[in-house]
Amino acid sequence: MTPQSPYALALRQTGDVRDRADFLDQWRELLAEAVDRLLQSGVTGGTPCASPHGPKTDVDAQKTAVLILAALHGGSTLSQLAQDPRPLNAALDLALVSFVAAEDNTAARTGTSSSISKLDL
Amino acid sequence: MTTVDSRSGRRLTARGEKTRAKIVAAAADLIYVQGVGATTLDDVLMASGVSKSQLYHHFAGKDELVRAVIDHVGERIIERERDALGHVSTIPGLRRWRDALVQNNALRHGAYGCALGSLASEVSDQDDAARRAVSQLFIEWQGLLAGVLRRLQDGGALPPEASIDQLATGLMGAVQGGYMLAQTARDVTPMATSIDMALAHIESLSTD
Numbered sequence: 392m393t394p395q396s397p398y399a400l401a402l403r404q405t406g407d408v409r410d411r412a413d414f415l416d417q418w419r420e421l422l423a424e425a426v427d428r429l430l431q432s433g434v435t436g437g438t439p440c441a442s443p444h445g446p447k448t449d450v451d452a453q454k455t456a457v458l459i460l461a462a463l464h465g466g467s468t469l470s471q472l473a474q475d476p477r478p479l480n481a482a483l484d485l486a487l488v489s490f491v492a493a494e495d496n497t498a499a500r501t502g503t504s505s506s507i508s509k510l511d512l
Numbered sequence: 513m514t515t516v517d518s519r520s521g522r523r524l525t526a527r528g529e530k531t532r533a534k535i536v537a538a539a540a541d542l543i544y545v546q547g548v549g550a551t552t553l554d555d556v557l558m559a560s561g562v563s564k565s566q567l568y569h570h571f572a573g574k575d576e577l578v579r580a581v582i583d584h585v586g587e588r589i590i591e592r593e594r595d596a597l598g599h600v601s602t603i604p605g606l607r608r609w610r611d612a613l614v615q616n617n618a619l620r621h622g623a624y625g626c627a628l629g630s631l632a633s634e635v636s637d638q639d640d641a642a643r644r645a646v647s648q649l650f651i652e653w654q655g656l657l658a659g660v661l662r663r664l665q666d667g668g669a670l671p672p673e674a675s676i677d678q679l680a681t682g683l684m685g686a687v688q689g690g691y692m693l694a695q696t697a698r699d700v701t702p703m704a705t706s707i708d709m710a711l712a713h714i715e716s717l718s719t720d
Contacts, residue, residue, distance in 0.1 A: 412696050454705050457693070458686060461706035465689025466682075468629065471636045472647050481678050481686025485710055 393497065415460065422456035450490045462486035532570045535560050540581045544627050547633040565601075565661055569626075578635070579642055585627045586649040590656075597656040601663035603715050609660075611709060613687070614704045621692030622703060628653070629688045654684045661714070674717055686710035 430450055481482030513526045524532060538560035542551045553574055557564060571577040617625075626628070628649060635642040657681035664670045692704030 393599030408696060408698075412698075415693065415696055454709055457702050457705040458709035461686050461693055461702065463689065464684070464692045465629070466685035467686065468633050468636075468692070469650060469681075469685055472632045472643060472650065474643075477567070478681055478685055481681035482689065485679065485682030485686060485713055504608060 407509070419453075419456045419460050422459050423452045426455045426459075427452040430490065455490055459483075459486045483494070518541055528570075531566055535562055535567055535570060535577070536580045536584050538579050540584050540627075543578070543581055544585075544624050544630070548638075549604040549629065553577070575639055575642070578639070579645060582642055582645045584632065584633060586645070589626075590649060591630050592653050593653055593656050597637075597660050601662045601667055603664070603669060603718075606660060606664075606711060606714075609693075610704075610707045614700055614707070617691065617694060617703060618700040621698050622691070622697060622700040625695035626688060629691050632688075633692075641650070650684065654680050657683055658720070669718055671717060679714060679717075683707075683710050683714070 395449055430452065462482035462485060463479075466479035469478035469482075472478075515632065535556060538558045539551065542555050542559055553567065556577065557567060560567075567577075571580065585643060596612060600606055600609060628646065631642075632646050632650065635646055656675050661670060661674075661676045661679055661683075665674060670676075686706045686709070687703075689702035692702045692703035693706065
């Protein structure tokens with residue numbers, strides 16, 4: 392994703408505040424559902440089925456969705472400002488790496504750039 | 513302290529300095545509440561109570577005034593953040609910084625967001641000199657965050673392989689995005705959540 396992507400553009404602070412708030416609420420809801428599905432299906436690499444503790448209950452899908460949305464929002468603004476894709480990449484990495492852990496364990500542990508933000512989000 | 517007028521290059525008299533400061537403060541308040549785009553020089557005249565000739569004596573036009581506002585707002589925020597972050601070297605210290613940011617914004621129900629972040633989204637595709645000035649301020653702010661994370665790493669609270677710049681960049685994004693969500697929701701909660709989640713991740717990297 393680049394700062395010019397439709398997602399980043401959709402987050403710009405334009406238009407009616409209430410419309411934008413509704414739009415962001417719906418988006419956050421979709422993100423939370425997606426995070427929840429990922430956690431349930433175990434594709435996040437946490438292997439919840441094999442784990443004696445069941446699904447990763449320490450990850451809150453609603454709060455993760457807020458962070459992802461904030462990372463998109465803040466990261467795209469800072470990327471646009473700096474004319475540099477790194478802020479958006481770093482913000483999304485931070486938001487996604489916390490629950491997409493084991494797939495790329497090194498990135499999750501060190502906070503270095505992972506492949507996650509290169510997904511066609 | 514004497515200020516050199518950016519326009520004429522002359523040193524300002526005490527009175528001239530006071531007038532200039534009054535114009536910049538009024539413009540900064542207006543821009544904070546209604547944005548750069550919606551703020552006119554007439555608004556600034558009305559809010560500051562100075563005459564048109566006084567305003568044009570100090571500023572050639574709106575762009576120049578906006579740049580003075582960026583300097584003014586930036587100085588205030590960097591000073592605040594330097595006070596808040598300059599000596600932080602523990603996770604609880606970082607949480608206290610978060611509490612102060614959230615509490616400050618809660619007073620206005622998140623209504624106006626971050627003064628610097630709002631400028632960022634407005635000047636990016638308008639005025640390149642202004643864009644670079646705001647960008648420089650964010651580099652300074654992020655440097656303060658990186659300083660905290662580096663001290664955490666030196667103290668063993670973060671593993672040596674953690675990429676400090678990457679984490680500081682990501683945290684800055686979460687902070688700014690949090691402000692923006694709070695502004696839209698007219699509620700400080702998403703800002704608190706966003707920073708909490710980012711800090712929780714940083715804490716989870718802890719070696720022990």
